Amino acid sequence: MASPGHDQRPVGRPQVGSVLALKPLTEAKSRLDLPAPLRRRLALAMFVDTLAAHAAVADLTVVVSDQPALRTLLRRAGIPDTVAIRPETDNGLNPAFAQGDHWLREQGCDVVVAGVGDLPTLRPDDLTAAITAALGSAEAASSDSDALGTGRGFVADASGVGTSLLVAVAIPLDPRFQGRSAEAHAASGARALVPVLDRPRPTLRRDVDTATDLREAAALGLGPATRALVDPDSGDLGRWEPVTVAEPRAHDDRPWTADDPGLAVITAGGHRLPLPATAHPDGSRVLRPGQRLDAVISGDRVLATWW
Numbered sequence: 001m002a003s004p005g006h007d008q009r010p011v012g013r014p015q016v017g018s019v020l021a022l023k024p025l026t027e028a029k030s031r032l033d034l035p036a037p038l039r040r041r042l043a044l045a046m047f048v049d050t051l052a053a054h055a056a057v058a059d060l061t062v063v064v065s066d067q068p069a070l071r072t073l074l075r076r077a078g079i080p081d082t083v084a085i086r087p088e089t090d091n092g093l094n095p096a097f098a099q100g101d102h103w104l105r106e107q108g109c110d111v112v113v114a115g116v117g118d119l120p121t122l123r124p125d126d127l128t129a130a131i132t133a134a135l136g137s138a139e140a141a142s143s144d145s146d147a148l149g150t151g152r153g154f155v156a157d158a159s160g161v162g163t164s165l166l167v168a169v170a171i172p173l174d175p176r177f178q179g180r181s182a183e184a185h186a187a188s189g190a191r192a193l194v195p196v197l198d199r200p201r202p203t204l205r206r207d208v209d210t211a212t213d214l215r216e217a218a219a220l221g222l223g224p225a226t227r228a229l230v231d232p233d234s235g236d237l238g239r240w241e242p243v244t245v246a247e248p249r250a251h252d253d254r255p256w257t258a259d260d261p262g263l264a265v266i267t268a269g270g271h272r273l274p275l276p277a278t279a280h281p282d283g284s285r286v287l288r289p290g291q292r293l294d295a296v297i298s299g300d301r302v303l304a305t306w307w
């Protein structure tokens, strides 16, 4: 789950901060009818892919969340520079975004981007395009002569009902997410950015709430963390199974690491399946025979494991 790195920032533009919010993973993605371990893993993977795109573009990225051990999760996912702060209230998503907005503006950000965390197709150039559109419309809407302008702009999600992104230029974010949030953002004076984007950008708008959304996202191209849970041939999410690291075969007494091609797992039904190194991201850690893992499997192929 590597971050693409801070290489996508346009030169000479104002300081950009991004805020994302994350529900505790035990509660996240409740509309997906999946076994709890897979639902949590998928919610985290989609969040990681979304956050990696933001972190590649923003000067400063903050996550507002009550998720336990969030910093460790983000470090393991290859996004160590993100700041994690706890929500000041338990009033939900909009107060969390407002808190992150306040924090980012205190740090000197002129532009604040608030994004939903379930956009696993999001690419850094999508964000750059949305920010460029927001800056252009803020400048056009601004009555004073300041080159930066002021204003808010939003990107409606794929359905047109929700919002995937809200951008505030030199004014408070005033987020109106959840429910018919595209309408609510427009009614609050935010400019619709979809018509002024450089081109249609489906990967900026494909939020994932249902299995159908996930299939559509897979067809558009998922980020690496989410892709790891999906069968590359069918585009379908693998199935969750608890597995056990298999005993080495009699002739093989080397210590088993994830880089060792001899690794295998035993499913609950007693089948022995090879465990490819790509299916075990914490590869440097030694796996012990008998160890229990969560796995995502498609056919007889182990796609991903974790514990």
Ligand SMILES: Nc1nc2c(ncn2[C@@H]2O[C@H](COP(=O)(O)OP(=O)(O)OP(=O)(O)O)[C@@H](O)[C@H]2O)c(=O)[nH]1
Residues within 6 Å of the ligand: 021, 022, 023, 027, 028, 029, 030, 031, 032, 047, 064, 065, 066, 087, 091, 092, 093, 096, 116, 117, 118, 178, 209
């Ligand atoms: N900190 C915080 N983040 C939230 C809250 N509600 C939603 N989010 C985050 O906001 C983004 C969009 O959330 P939703 O689509 O409403 O919720 P979800 O968990 O992704 O999915 P559902 O449970 O199916 O609604 C995700 O990144 C969520 O984790 C909240 O109350 N607090």
Ligand SMILES: C[C@H](OP(=O)(O)O)C(=O)O
Residues within 6 Å of the ligand: 093, 116, 157, 161, 162, 163, 164, 176, 177, 178, 179, 181, 182, 207, 209
């Ligand atoms: C956060 C919310 O997303 P959804 O309800 O589509 O997940 C929204 O679009 O405002």
